[in-house]
Amino acid sequence: MEAASLSFIATTHFSKPSSTTKFSNKIIPTSSYYSAWTGTTNSLSRNSFSRQMWGVINSKSTIRREMRGVFEVRAEMFGQLTSGLEAAWTKLKGEDVLTKENIVEPMRDIRRALLEADVSLPVVKRFIQSVSEEAVGTGVIKGVRPDQQLVKIVSDELVKLMGGEVSELVFAKSAPTVILLAGLQGVGKTTVSAKLAFYLKKQGKSCMLIAGDVYRPAAIDQLVILGKQVDVPVYAAGTQIKPAVIARQGLAEARKKNVDVVIMDTAGRLEIDKAMMDELKEVKRVLNPTEVLLVVDAMTGQEAAALVTTFNVEIGITGAILTKLDGDSRGGAALTVKEVSGKPIKLVGRGERMEDLEPFYPDRMAGRILGMGDVLSFVEKAQEVMRQEEAEDLQKKIKSAKFDFNDFLKQTRTVAKMGSMARVVGMIPGMGKITPAQIREAEKNVKIMEAMIEVMTPEERENPELLAESPPRRRRVAQGSGKTEQQVSQLVAQLFQMRVRMKNLMGVMEGGSLPSMENLQEALKSEQAPPGTGRKKRKSESRRQFADSTSSRPGPRGFGGKN
Numbered sequence: 073m074e075a076a077s078l079s080f081i082a083t084t085h086f087s088k089p090s091s092t093t094k095f096s097n098k099i100i101p102t103s104s105y106y107s108a109w110t111g112t113t114n115s116l117s118r119n120s121f122s123r124q125m126w127g128v129i130n131s132k133s134t135i136r137r138e139m140r141g142v143f144e145v146r147a148e149m150f151g152q153l154t155s156g157l158e159a160a161w162t163k164l165k166g167e168d169v170l171t172k173e174n175i176v177e178p179m180r181d182i183r184r185a186l187l188e189a190d191v192s193l194p195v196v197k198r199f200i201q202s203v204s205e206e207a208v209g210t211g212v213i214k215g216v217r218p219d220q221q222l223v224k225i226v227s228d229e230l231v232k233l234m235g236g237e238v239s240e241l242v243f244a245k246s247a248p249t250v251i252l253l254a255g256l257q258g259v260g261k262t263t264v265s266a267k268l269a270f271y272l273k274k275q276g277k278s279c280m281l282i283a284g285d286v287y288r289p290a291a292i293d294q295l296v297i298l299g300k301q302v303d304v305p306v307y308a309a310g311t312q313i314k315p316a317v318i319a320r321q322g323l324a325e326a327r328k329k330n331v332d333v334v335i336m337d338t339a340g341r342l343e344i345d346k347a348m349m350d351e352l353k354e355v356k357r358v359l360n361p362t363e364v365l366l367v368v369d370a371m372t373g374q375e376a377a378a379l380v381t382t383f384n385v386e387i388g389i390t391g392a393i394l395t396k397l398d399g400d401s402r403g404g405a406a407l408t409v410k411e412v413s414g415k416p417i418k419l420v421g422r423g424e425r426m427e428d429l430e431p432f433y434p435d436r437m438a439g440r441i442l443g444m445g446d447v448l449s450f451v452e453k454a455q456e457v458m459r460q461e462e463a464e465d466l467q468k469k470i471k472s473a474k475f476d477f478n479d480f481l482k483q484t485r486t487v488a489k490m491g492s493m494a495r496v497v498g499m500i501p502g503m504g505k506i507t508p509a510q511i512r513e514a515e516k517n518v519k520i521m522e523a524m525i526e527v528m529t530p531e532e533r534e535n536p537e538l539l540a541e542s543p544p545r546r547r548r549v550a551q552g553s554g555k556t557e558q559q560v561s562q563l564v565a566q567l568f569q570m571r572v573r574m575k576n577l578m579g580v581m582e583g584g585s586l587p588s589m590e591n592l593q594e595a596l597k598s599e600q601a602p603p604g605t606g607r608k609k610r611k612s613e614s615r616r617q618f619a620d621s622t623s624s625r626p627g628p629r630g631f632g633g634k635n
């Protein structure tokens with residue numbers, strides 16, 4: 073697979089569709105590498121979550137009996153959403169394949185389940201659209217039932233909705249890293265301040281807390297007590313000083329103590345008012361924090377997402393901390409914060425204990441919502457098997473120089489599925505030399521090629537020779553795609569050039585294991601003629617290849633020239 077895809081990308085996306093194509097030596101690894109980069113973590117099963125919760129309950133023996141009932145319900149996290157989605161899968165039992173028609177009912181169930189989970193309507197609409205497109209666009213995966221396939225698609229889309237990957241806390245290059253916490257009253261800021269210090273301490277960072285909630289005297293005492301509990305110093309200056317002054321003094325103290333991370337707790341309000349925002353802005357100016365995190369209560373559902381947006385517009389935040397997830401049975405906040413505000417949920421609070429703070433893992437969260445970890449891993453394995461079979465097929469085609477326009481289109485779409493090319497390129501070490509302009513150009517080229525391939529007949533896609541031999545066919549494709557005849561000729565020429573290059577690359581890669589970047593680049597370089605002679609050499613090579621692969625056919629007369 074690597075061999076085929078590497079050469080595919082190297083020979084298409086960074087080369088012009090021209091008969092005088094200058095191939096770049098840049099190589100982009102594709103799907104298998106990609107899955108390694110974006111590798112997902114296994115989701116926590118509902119059982120293990122329940123076990124965790126029981127641990128909490130057992131540790132508080134005095135209230136154990138009363139709390140059991142409560143936690144039993146809580147352990148069935150997002151239960152309502154989970155069972156709402158289950159209705160969707162059952163509608164597909166007995167179907168052979170996902171179609172536009174048979175997903176209508178399941179989509180209605182998914183929509184209802186999300187709305188009941190307090191996900192906002194525009195988000196639900198976008199979600200349903202992506203899932204539907206993906207569902208009818210995905211081919212059958214051998215051995216996988218349509219309902220299982222839909223579970224996987226919904227899971228992937230849920231992960232995307234929640235931001236895809238875990239969003240790590242950012243630390244300042246030179247200490248101290250300053251984290252400013254903001255939020256409404258009672259959302260759990262003070263508790264989170266201490267929890268966060270405890271969390272970072274476990275990572276080996278020294279911390280200091282600043283008590284900036286001057287309006288609720290108990291908040292200062294609360295922070296001092298919690299600070300003692302987690303063994304982290306607390307800077308407190310009473311309630312008679314302005315928060316911005318406390319911030320300055322606290323920061324100076326932290327610098328003196330060579331503390332790694334400073335966390336400032338601030339006052340909350342019942343309403344978002346101007347005075348509160350101005351005060352926060354002032355504190356932010358004084359601290360120049362690395363992270364400004366809005367603490368939001370998960371139980372407020374989609375309201376949490378709206379708040380994150382408001383705070384971001386007003387003061388500029390870097391992310392959110394979602395608290396009381398243990399008490400949220402619907403899931404609307406977790407599902408919408410990123411999508412609505414564009415800001416990631418960085419951490420989640422799942423209880424009142426100091427250790428109940430953890431990073432927000434979108435994939436684990438999706439796994440918990442669906443509660444179908446086994447189905448997800450089964451579909452992933454089946455997809456992998458199918459990818460391997462397709463790869464072997466492609467490899468055979470390349471070896472026999474039969475790579476055609478269908479393969480070309482499939483590979484292009486695989487790359488497109490991997491996300492924006494710019495993103496893919498950005499992830500590859502050593503790929504810094506490709507400029508954004510080159511990437512934009514490559515993406516544009518791919519679109520032009522796709523348009524032309526889409527109007528080819530099935531026979532032409534399978535036998536590019538038909539196009540090479542027939543000016544009228546090329547003319548028809550040009551007219552149908554709105555491109556010039558020259559562009560069509562160039563595309564056909566490029567396919568033959570690719571056959572040569574890919575076959576060469578396969579030669580380099582024989583021996584089984586993955587080739588080094590250098591070998592691959594060499595293989596491509598060896599294809600490049602010295603400046604000034606490139607056109608002639610490449611043309612003759614592709615023609616020779618063309619003749620090899622179609623010995624029973626006449627050569628591509630007039631090909632690339634006047635039509």
Ligand SMILES: Nc1nc2c(ncn2[C@@H]2O[C@H](COP(=O)(O)OP(=O)(O)OP(=O)(O)O)[C@@H](O)[C@H]2O)c(=O)[nH]1
Nearest residue numbers: 257258259260261262263340395396421422423424
């Ligand atoms: N169940 C649960 N309770 C939490 C969580 N986080 C905080 N709490 C509780 O929520 C209540 C309010 O927390 P505080 O930390 O005092 O909230 P605050 O935002 O500082 O409040 P103000 O100072 O009034 O703005 C406390 O009883 C906390 O124990 C959580 O993740 N789960």
